[in-house]
Amino acid sequence: MGRAAVPDQAGDMATSHLTAVALAAVLTGLDASLPPPDDRSPSRSGAPALEWTGCARTGGPADQECADLTVPLDHTDPGGPAVTVGVSRVPGGRPAAERRGTLLVIAGGPGGSGIKRLAEKGEALRQRTGGRYDLVAMDPRGVGRSTRASCGLGPQDRMLTALRPWPDGAGRIGESTARARRTAEACGRNGGALLRSLSTADQVRDIERFRQALGAEKLSAWGISYGAYVGAVYAQKYPHRTDRWVLDSVGDPDPALVSRAWMANTSQAVEERFPDFARWAADPARENEPGHGDGPGRGDGPGHGRPGGGLRLAERPEDVRPLFLSLAARLDRAPRPSATPGVPLTGNTLRQALHLALYSEAGFAGLARLLQEVQDPRARPVLPAELTAPVPDEDVAVMVAVVCNDVRWPGRIPEYERAVAADRARYPLTAGMPANLLPCAFWKDAPAEEPTRITDDGPSNLLLVQSLRDPATPHFGAVRMREALGRRARMVSVDRGGHGVYLGVGDACSDAAVTRFLTTGERPETDIRCPAPGPARGADG
Template structure:
């Protein structure tokens, strides 16, 4: 459920927290247990374009909750306090996606809009999870090549072979086992839920409201399952299958369905006569766009094109990944994708790669994205079963060429999960509002329906007839935005599952 191309917001760290980033953990005195909530020392941390009143602090959390008085990690936390104290009714937690996205950055991006929508009813807060942004980092010590996004996502060879993927996945898993240490092993969804509850205590709140996005919906669901008594108004935006036997492995496999659901939106756009004047019309009929893209990717498999990024050619798998990235956001990314396709077809123009494909992912980002999904559950499969799955999926979902079901480092992860994943059930307060695009390429609608079923009467689902990943305050759908805002402001949800037209 990861959102690619993200950038981390690094808050200014105190000397103590700077030392934490170097050593990984801080050793606390034996008496510093969990009997009393930690104290947060807030300071201004506004950034350009973000809320002027944004503040930041550091939250100590146990490296291992079985040893609450032992070594502590430091998490970067943030808040924007209500500017209408008389209207304030509580605290609204923003749970960023990923694994690997920054809550501090998310508040910088969305905090002002969220404060306007909720009319001062909440202090808006968030945190950088373990391993992210200004929080204590983990490292796998991977080579730049192994941190290229096209390699972290295990695209099979042109002939469907996964031999190179197996070799790379083993190498990455071994590096993470060798270099990651206790911090990497602590990166789990359930620990993020525990860290959120530690944050709640530090804020002095009995309950939290929340807006979880993408992977943040799973974190939010796990929190609501473990701490139902501490949930108020709970919004989960862009959801996926919570199956505890598969978790991240299932999310990755579901992306093949999501891309297939979303691609027709691009095909209609790219065949529209309006694209002719822009030089971006790829075909005269929507049904001709997919064969064109697949044929181009196959040609690039055989003969990669030199790009404007030195040493990084445009390959077939780079094109497939660029397609996946462009489908994530609103239709505004379609022009860039069509331009890349046109440049790759030309003999006189060098393709310009999307920024996310032009260099390696930072090592800490690679570590956290793998750490969480590999630590949460033991991945199922053998080399032979992955080979068979890739062969079948390449036929069923040619746009993703078998990548979503391919082998990953999680298949060779050295440490068994420390605990079983949380099973989401219908036991708990009926205070969850789910919202979902019909054509989400990352967390497909079919997966969201499974979370909806797991929640039972605890939840209502708002289906939005829209494409892309992320709904609330993201795609301009007035009906969807209004439904979520009404719930946050008044507590009123639709009486039953609802639908919003595009």
């Protein structure tokens, strides 16, 4: 979310600080007046049995297993064509009588692999929840070991800087418009019925089919980023099937916009997050960290414009932003060869590198080195790995299709030109990209159904957790989700930057709140705010 064309990276950060959190006990319970089940729900005749086989990954739980679940291509035609959805499980470890139930891990994206996410976080999640849950996950249709779709795009149209609709250096959108049209036509020509079925609505129905196959009366869940939105839609469609539901780094649920709002919100989100990087890059402690010229392929000497050695970019935080903007503008005028043959470093490449780095403090050092290299005329700038090669065509297909199948996008080019110009002036760091058009503006097939409206109808069993300075799903968007859910939810806001909170940023306050909810059902009595890292303090709010 917020970067729909990027594989999910939420929660790959690992730092820690100690702080206390006092939570009042509010036990979740079912509401007596629930909306009727989704009238397009999977067949009540039951899903086929799952045949589990070992699929452990290096570094993941040794007992992780996978299976293939057959689901209808079109859930309104359960006897028609079928597709395969890959699913996975990690046993809780406790005797059945001591387990709470089944907890679904919903990866982000669109296009994130739940099986991979379970491998990455399954062991930590099992330990935090004390083995009370059998952990499960799913590769959505179009992803990973599930049935895949293809758009048949050429390599240049699959570069990340092409998938994100960056205007050119002068703010014109002619090139990105032509690429969007070309992509939409290729997807319409090559994607077929499977591509048209890639949507949040069908992922939610596939989850319900998975629940049936597991024989679970209810599911608990931890959804991250776009997966948190999927979780919110499931909780709206099947409230009577939800137990304890965690939405981590969630976006604005406005049903008139959905992904259009997520993309547009990126402009302000990046501006709010950038000061964290500026403070880091101006900290005198950066003088002692290896900088440009200190590693292989990093040029022939120290960078220019730095106050000293190491990774420090400026003496004051307020000087980092104009430095970045000036370097991006310089690259707009004169792109540089990079260390990757055939992939130049342009202004938009630098802007995309910035957005990637803002997801986690772990990315700050790489961005600082890149900015040093841009200042050194002798250097061959080393690009982030995500910017050096095309995204696989099958990954592009699901990323684009879900965004375009979920909601209608305007098709009037002058409207985008005006929006880009205004956004570019207001938010220079993103240069108008979040206001630009995607292939959705030329999508052949209108969405099959309207997006789900999130409401306060249903049990009060949801917990939202959100950083205050998230560059992809900003806090103000999550607040709108919180408002839509009303009495059903509580929200834990964390005074940090980055994307993905639980088991990600090492924040003891928010981690304790989520763990307590999953293990005991207790939530904060009211919405709370976890303090910034520092001396141990209680949560306020």
